[in-house]
Amino acid sequence: xxxxxxxxxxxxxxxxxxxxxxxxxxxxxxxxxxxxxxxxxxxxxxxxxxxxxxxxxxxxxxxxxxxxxxxxxxxxxxxxxxxxxxxxxxxxxxxxxxxxxxxxxxxxxxxxxxxxxxxxxxxxxxxxxxxxxxxxxxxxxxxxxxxxxxxxxxxxxxxxxxxxxxxxxxxxxxxxxxxxxxxxxxxxxxxxxxxxxxxxxxxxxxxxxxxxxxxxxxxxxxxxxxxxxxxxxxxxxxxxxxxxxxxxxxxxxxxxxxxxxxxxxxxxxxxxxxxxxxxxxxxxxxxxxxxxxxxxxxxxxxxxxxxxxxxxxxxxxxxxxxxxxxxxxxxxxxxx
Amino acid sequence: xxxxxxxxxxxxxxxxxxxxxxxxxxxxxxxxxxxxxxxxxxxxxxxxxxxxxxxxxxxxxxxxxxxxxxxxxxxxxxxxxxxxxxxxxxxxxxxxxxxxxxxxxxxxxxxxxxxxxxxxxxxxxxxxxxxxxxxxxxxxxxxxxxxxxxxxxxxxxxxxxxxxxxxxxxxxxxxxxxxxxxxxxxxxxxxxxxxxxxxxxxxxxxxxxxxxxxxxxxxxxxxxxxxxxxxxxxxxxxxxxxxxxxxxxxxxxxxxxxxxxxxxxxxxxxxxxxxxxxxxxxxxxxxxxxxxxxxxxxxxxxxxxxxxxxxxxxxxxxxxxxxxxxxxxxxxxxxx
Numbered sequence: 326x327x328x329x330x331x332x333x334x335x336x337x338x339x340x341x342x343x344x345x346x347x348x349x350x351x352x353x354x355x356x357x358x359x360x361x362x363x364x365x366x367x368x369x370x371x372x373x374x375x376x377x378x379x380x381x382x383x384x385x386x387x388x389x390x391x392x393x394x395x396x397x398x399x400x401x402x403x404x405x406x407x408x409x410x411x412x413x414x415x416x417x418x419x420x421x422x423x424x425x426x427x428x429x430x431x432x433x434x435x436x437x438x439x440x441x442x443x444x445x446x447x448x449x450x451x452x453x454x455x456x457x458x459x460x461x462x463x464x465x466x467x468x469x470x471x472x473x474x475x476x477x478x479x480x481x482x483x484x485x486x487x488x489x490x491x492x493x494x495x496x497x498x499x500x501x502x503x504x505x506x507x508x509x510x511x512x513x514x515x516x517x518x519x520x521x522x523x524x525x526x527x528x529x530x531x532x533x534x535x536x537x538x539x540x541x542x543x544x545x546x547x548x549x550x551x552x553x554x555x556x557x558x559x560x561x562x563x564x565x566x567x568x569x570x571x572x573x574x575x576x577x578x579x580x581x582x583x584x585x586x587x588x589x590x591x592x593x594x595x596x597x598x599x600x601x602x603x604x605x606x607x608x609x610x611x612x613x614x615x616x617x618x619x620x621x622x623x624x625x626x627x628x629x630x631x632x633x634x635x636x637x638x639x640x641x642x643x644x645x646x647x648x649x650x651x652x653x654x655x656x657x658x659x660x661x
Numbered sequence: 662x663x664x665x666x667x668x669x670x671x672x673x674x675x676x677x678x679x680x681x682x683x684x685x686x687x688x689x690x691x692x693x694x695x696x697x698x699x700x701x702x703x704x705x706x707x708x709x710x711x712x713x714x715x716x717x718x719x720x721x722x723x724x725x726x727x728x729x730x731x732x733x734x735x736x737x738x739x740x741x742x743x744x745x746x747x748x749x750x751x752x753x754x755x756x757x758x759x760x761x762x763x764x765x766x767x768x769x770x771x772x773x774x775x776x777x778x779x780x781x782x783x784x785x786x787x788x789x790x791x792x793x794x795x796x797x798x799x800x801x802x803x804x805x806x807x808x809x810x811x812x813x814x815x816x817x818x819x820x821x822x823x824x825x826x827x828x829x830x831x832x833x834x835x836x837x838x839x840x841x842x843x844x845x846x847x848x849x850x851x852x853x854x855x856x857x858x859x860x861x862x863x864x865x866x867x868x869x870x871x872x873x874x875x876x877x878x879x880x881x882x883x884x885x886x887x888x889x890x891x892x893x894x895x896x897x898x899x900x901x902x903x904x905x906x907x908x909x910x911x912x913x914x915x916x917x918x919x920x921x922x923x924x925x926x927x928x929x930x931x932x933x934x935x936x937x938x939x940x941x942x943x944x945x946x947x948x949x950x951x952x953x954x955x956x957x958x959x960x961x962x963x964x965x966x967x968x969x970x971x972x973x974x975x976x977x978x979x980x981x982x983x984x985x986x987x988x989x990x991x992x993x994x995x996x997x
Contacts, residue, residue, distance in 0.1 A: 354907050355820055356743040356895055357710040365701050374693040377755040377790045385796050407692040419713040421757060421806045454713045460721050460844060461804060466797040470757045472808040484691055508796060559692050571690050
């Protein structure tokens, strides 16, 4: 008896072919990826900022609807946002793709999509790893993860430490659930629900749910250039409370007035998800929150909406308090 | 009906608890990890070198034998070797852990182990992501991946381009299959085989197979300090041919005389794996190969063994040729 790796479920040739194509794209067949950083010498005290993330079970929804072309953007944008909120300029990205069975054309599409998302933001795609693990992944399943590295001047790190009472809370819309809550979503909706056209969405529910994770890099840079931005929170798993809490200093509380739920989140809630659970899992239509000097609010572009303000508190266990907007149509930039 | 995320199979509280513990360890609850790099200013032309990897289905073997304490070291050492072979000094590491069901005590153990492996090498653990995806991973399964970032002076990059005919090939032993070939291994051996003591190994087969991926950072630094090292190859999936080929310049061929197979690889081969397949999948006992000026060979520590030399060739399709050692006991440092 002769046993091959292929019989054990791993197609080394497909992996080698993919690896070759990826190398051509990356310009290296070496063990590591190279990013020259002579520019770092212009920083007085350069600090590298990194983040690693996955896009969770959004891969499964995409695979079941055969719409996988946005997943590369999802992981790149998710990672970029996580370091942009600290004031960092992204330098390079590396991806990690793992499959039940290596599907070369899917893997190629993912790498192409990642590469395009990086190029559009001026980031190098410095490397990647593709794994085939039939014994670990369920049939037809795959995982998309990645890590980003950027740089920020030490004195320019945005981490919430300058937040003070009276600061304004302003937010930018999300494009949907981004990359959070997809296990719950798939427990709620069957394929028929997902493929059905929802006239008010102008789209099928599935396509609306697969909208790419919005990238906030440009908006963050623009806001930071105004001065007076004291903290930025990327709203992902854990929702507004879980994520905004990460940057709120002791003794202060963010009082957030939730804007009306976008339709896609109302459709989810209508399937029987409690308001508490919705807040714990989803971004509820707000993908980024900035805490800033209230004097800069009116200089922000119209896309930003005022969500509340920062007050003093003795209740350090609740650094963020959410209230549903009293008027379902209030979404202007006036402070309440 | 009220549906919670937990009913959909994701335990956000366990994830938050873990995240809290990891944050305590990392000293940040922020969106990205911070690594000050003032030292980079001492480089004339700093180049960041990165690599991303996973440890494949070794996780499954470890889980089935309930010996998971070495997996953190596996991923850190795998990644460190991949940039050390280019002459880079590792700066920081980020991990990605994904589970069918989040097992907090396992996740804690993995993060502890990763943290210890990083500390031992003077590397920062700058961040990590933990995902729970019951719909994507098989029951009881998990994935361990990570990315490393290091730095090298542009002029000091080791990439094989200085390799020339007459150079010596020297190698360092592996500690076992490291992190390659575990799907095949688990197709060959059942739990009874793995738990059985193999007297010649002084260990059970399972424990021998779970030996941690050896880290070559110290040995590589020492060799580089001698000057005359023209290329370094980390032998992982793809074996000696697949990996050494990555650094061999056109027109040159590495003629490698394979040392006798260590017992653990003979036990694998004895289950019916062809010699060709063995060479394609496993490191066969050699985890690192250096291509260097033959004059430095005798100044290398005794752990290095001579494996062959570089010759000119017109056969660019075969940059590495393997031959089985004629004398099964020849393992000295004399060149043949």
